[in-house]
Amino acid sequence: MVRGIFALRETFSGLFMKLFASAAVAALLLANPVLAQAAPKPAAKVTGQLAQLPDVDIPYTKFTLANGLTVIVHEDHKAPIVAVNVWYHVGSKNEPKGRTGFAHLFEHLMFNGSENFNDDWFKALEKLGATDMNGTTNEDRTNYFQNVPTAALDQVLWLESDRMGHLVGAIDKAKLDEQRGVVQNEKRQGQNQPYGQVWDVITASTYDADHPYGHTVIGEMEDLDAASLDDVKNWFKQYYGPANAVLVLAGDITPAEAKAKAEKYFGDIPSGPPVMRQKAWVAKRTGSQRAEMQDRVPQSRIYKVWNVPPYGSADAAYLNLLGDVLVSDKTSRLYQRLVYTDQIATNVGAGVSESEIGSQFVVTLTVKPGGDVAAVEKAFDEEFQRLLRDGPTPEEVAKVRTLNLSNFVRGVERIGGFGGKSDILAESQVYLGSPDAYKVGLERIRGATAAQLQAAGKAWLSDGDFTLTVTPFPTYSTTAGVDRKTMPEAGPTKAPAFVKLERATLSNGVKVILAERHETPQIHLGMLFDAGVAASAGDKAGLTGITTSMLTEGTKNRDGLTISRELAQLGAGIGSGSGQDFTQVTLNTLTTTLDPALAIYADVLKNPAFKPEDLDRLKKQAIAGVQQAKQNPQAMSSRILPVLTYGPGSPYGQLTTEASLASISRDDLVRFQTTWLQPKGATLVVVGDTTMQALLPKLEAQLGGWTGAPTKTKAPVQAPPSKGAVYLIDKPGAQQSVIAAGNLLPPRDPNDQAALDAFNTLFGGDFVSRLNMNLREDKHWSYGAFSGVRDARGSRLFLIRAPVQTDKTAESFTEARKELTDIIGPRPVTPAELAKAQNSLTLSMPGNWETGDAVADSIGELVNYSLPDGYFDEYPADVRAVTVESATAAAKKAIKPDELVWVIVGDRAVIEPKLKALKLDIKVIDADGKPVQ
Template structure:
């Protein structure tokens, strides 16, 4: 799937030292795995029901309406029945290119994002798959008319606003998106899979993003013809979900869409699964650290009963944490560091895939033979009843999480619209889940034998110089032998007669955020407990935080804390890793560990009905890790492989270099991040990890935060039973010295060579003279939003929308307890590396020296942010994150509810002052990861000292 704008997440920031404290006495055994009651899948399925009503306009537009009044917001989800499988030869990538063009404005709307974000829209985005194109936004109820007017304007009043300049700019953005994906380790696999499985001309063979040649050939005439043939209302499903009812929806949709004429019907594609005549094997060299092998077959589309059986069957094989492949290849025999199996299902075609990253040092032939033997045995024997039930519970529980959102990607609107578009039944998802929950072992065995006993495509990505060029992949497939149709890109298109002007409606009143009431308590051993009760779904989300994090390591011990945390759920003194995984799956729980800059965290989501046994399992993981020799060795090997993968990824490599350069080795934050250094990881022993656990994972350093369907009166006794008798060991952990000095800023360019890179990663950073404890810095947050945090930011509008040099650029202010940092990150086309650095510097210097915050920007980041508060806190996870931030940084419980008054008190002068003080480029280091042969000559005239570093240093 290809998106209009995938946010470039800011790279991990990092790190300190610790003292030796005796480990605590282990807790008595909690409930053994065999006593865990399985979740009631039938009850879970009731929780994912989405009641809806449906109507159709005279022009064929199908409308689905679901009422959910929990927040004053409406999800607007529009699905067009056109995707890459409908593209003709020579026009690959058109559906996705057009997805981008449809955001650039229509005859009556200059820019879709500006009015939507000003009105409080969130999640404004679009995506393209082989089967469809969609557009999503979630808006305050008072802005629904605005959203519908704009969706209808681009459906019925678009072509008069599409010109050569817009086409050329979005073509550049898409080409950079393609390069960004191709530039990753294993980044060409998406093309190679379809090339090996499907013949030339099969509708699913060419990639959604298309080929460079076809993108270059697109003309205005082509674009107009594509739009007229595919974007009529009779080819559209519109879902309105949230604070809306069918009567209101009918009136509004008729008003805005009723006069748009029908268009041609989209011709259905003929796209059946393909049987290979014989097994196919292919090795492709790439700049990767480990060999990855695939086993691949095509399969049926989503309406075929075998599709459901294959989905759950592949999940048992390699999707569950307790999967057969994980158990044998990773845990027991340690032939692989990572395995996966899945069934990727489109409307008319599916792909069954198994992948394995072979552990360094293992003979490839031995690993592959064992993988093939396990697959063959599974096809012959099929899954057990228990495996199927655990897989079904996990899949359904995950679906519940997605349905917390009324709109956006993965929310209720998408779920209903996809069922209607693909099957004519908006409730197809629930029928599919019921089928999945009731499927029997014999049915799965039969489906696996029918589809996976056919000739297999074996693909291997092996370490070496990259032999394939992504620019030449993704197209029709016969470009080397048959010339593409001659492009007509230079011929001017005749003018379009525009329709009568349409005025944008006024935005109605926006209801304020209702943030849940926050309660506090303590366990008998002093652990603080914070709860926000939310009853939208029958689940509870929880975080148990410890005041440690990457900063507990420091540069010298980088990776110690996170490796210790990774081992918590590998085995306890009473449970094996397999038992832990199986128990989670039966309960419908998800327990995970993590390490950020300032804290080490155990997180859990659990079904309310199974909260007590889920807490018992989590408590065992926290308190009684085994740190067995075999588990430690295995996880260390996986971590070492993960470090090599990071060094092969340009973004991850830049991220590893950032904090050592900014903070220096003497500061707790000055390490390469959570993965750590290979020599540190290699030296860790079970005894050292037990000491690390005793030092930092202790009740006097813990805090529990809970959001979900439980009361404090019900929660506290359960937490007390699980964690209340946990006593702190003698002594105290050595505090992290976050006040340690950092190096004086030395502006320069640091170049890390990555040969054969079609794009360059740019990472600008500086340490700020502020810490997380300082309050009243919201003006800095808003200034950051103006310059680089969001689609409409100055940096993104310049480098992406105006210049077309990048797929996206972001800036951010690190949320850390100690000194915070300002970071700008992007990936740009390699031949524009130097120009992009200059453009970023120029934009940052200009704000506010020659261009202070403008009225539209001020309105967007103040009133627009106030209006979008209800949509930002729709989910348990979002509320949990807000509570954790409030506690870490000393904010009041009602901080989110106070934001409207805080934002309204911030004026243009305050935002300009924050930009002048904290967001100037003169103190920034610029890290460049790219091909020196291409970029060296571009950097010479920038005026900054240039320093060359090796990837091995990080």
């Protein structure tokens, strides 16, 4: 069981890092003798029979306290010492996103004193004559261990139990900041070593970010910086209770004495909450992936990694033995070939880094100084593939079995430390559920055959390899630099020019607008219908969305799966969606596949089947989407704010609910489609690699026979509410509150649109806007706050939204309200702010039109709001013409403090008292806008 090779992957308490690093190097020397320079002697001739080795048994007594603490006792009276080993079943795999490094950071904190011994742990232990003492953290567990004289056992158990049950009160900000700094320096120290950043790259390259092993044990700097006192205390409360721990006492002690002492010192500690257990997640990979990096190292090194089964599995044991066949002593295959015979490498290593839910088989090849990396890899591949193809010899299997078993025997001579009896008993219990589970592994080693090793190798190492090559960083030099005191001025910019538009009309009344773009062989088509969410006013909320979604679920000629398959074969895609006043059905296809893709597109537009079974499935999905939205604070505010500002009777203020979706029938879909989604008056926007001459015959052939005229509606102009209000939606346990506010604006007016855009950009539309800079950059209460205008042909909605930390909800409300009132009052738009907004709006225009889809969206804006073709060509001049006075006037037009409707979503029990202290008239509603007492 070659575990010493990978000992340095664990993270140790900083005080004893040097000691254990030396131990790990010693283990590496024993298991991987490539560091020695003597030439290997010829292997002695041995048979395939296992050398005679004694059976290994570690007698134990196991019991569980009433609070869930598992206690394991092993008697060994050869010396008056006791090994105390506490394992907590928590490691880096338990860390949530954004909190990497927590397990290791907490390991450090637990050495800094508890409530009843608020001093450094080692001060107490060293004066007792303790040996072999430390703590480590890996992906799966955190452990603390020490060997102490029998006479000092009570004192050590008192200390261990005090930090298990009485630690929170001793953790303060000073200790957190101190240990945060220690850990960050540990990380810097590790990365500063030769090859020190290798495991960062390997971890990110061999595991997805959402895998429990998808981040390093030591964590990321920013996550460590973000760790708050409450975060740390909550982490302890979650994972460090007795029910999530194992205590092993090995040495000069009897089970009766151990039980009495365990009850005495640990029995009064509450169990702690339930803990989720991740089962095996091997993350087997396919194919071969590679990465290269440079480092300040003297020699190149090659790492090869495969994801393999977890600790305790049969294949992990066999792969470990196979690694020893490659690298175990001077006669092993890789050493003989690469180091001794070819002399192209100075160091080789191979083995399994075992973990609880998945392991990794790792090979390291250190190229001789100035050597050929490719030659080393080629030689390795030849030896490796030969081993997988032919399998190991009986003599090799006998050798590595004996090596593993003898190393195990040597390890259990000790009661503590890595590989000692207490360590083995704890590991077997925590990972495999029984203190003697190690015996299963030993028996697998005893009975391992060449065929089993070969089969495991073929199953797990024939595919899915990741190769990282580290090469020395070259020596570079610099040249004379530029003047760093003065930033160069930006040169003159070319005025943005919108694409040239061509227009035509099909025989059935469909208007066609074409923008040619021949840079890439692709075409975007978007059929715009004069009917959006507002078209279903007075009908069933959600009908527009369900109808448009159903278009791609099947036609009279193709079912949904057929549509999907045919489009995929053509490299094409059809999508649909609705805004307030329009519905769009799009086709994106390659120029070469336009004809067959257009036939499918036409079929979707003309012949929707609206099958009841598809409708039932889609309604269930939509209902699930509503239910999810009612649990998401940002989605909750987005659903309710329009209803409260427009009013539930407005076409723009409809609220889609589970009931409204459930009530939609096939007849409703047919009626909506035949009423609204008809060709006469619709506009087909085409952008891409074609010409009108080539396009029109194709469109006429596919769409010309499609007839029908839609109903026309007038865009609603809504009278704003007479008085603003503050609404609160309770989201118990929410980690953030969401503050949203809005009021209604008149319909779009081309004469002041540029001024409105400039005002919104500087107020909340850009990163450097007032609202975001206040709540994010200055106060650090929000990740981002913004403002915008929800466009419509009728009355529009000006809104702001800011997710903020829960304990700053009232303060954030006050700041947001102040920003809204200040810009139309004591702190109006400044010339500098306006200039910045004007640059942002105009200089970004060419970049905003980089893709055909983006150009199509802008053409759609022209169509939906009846704007002239030259609107975007004139827009930069309109923006540049905005003055401080006109921008301020636009702000006053947009912001009506007395009409603002506020929606705050958060943990009511936490945020309501401070909100009420602001003298707000708060109305509490549920996620559907209904009053709550």
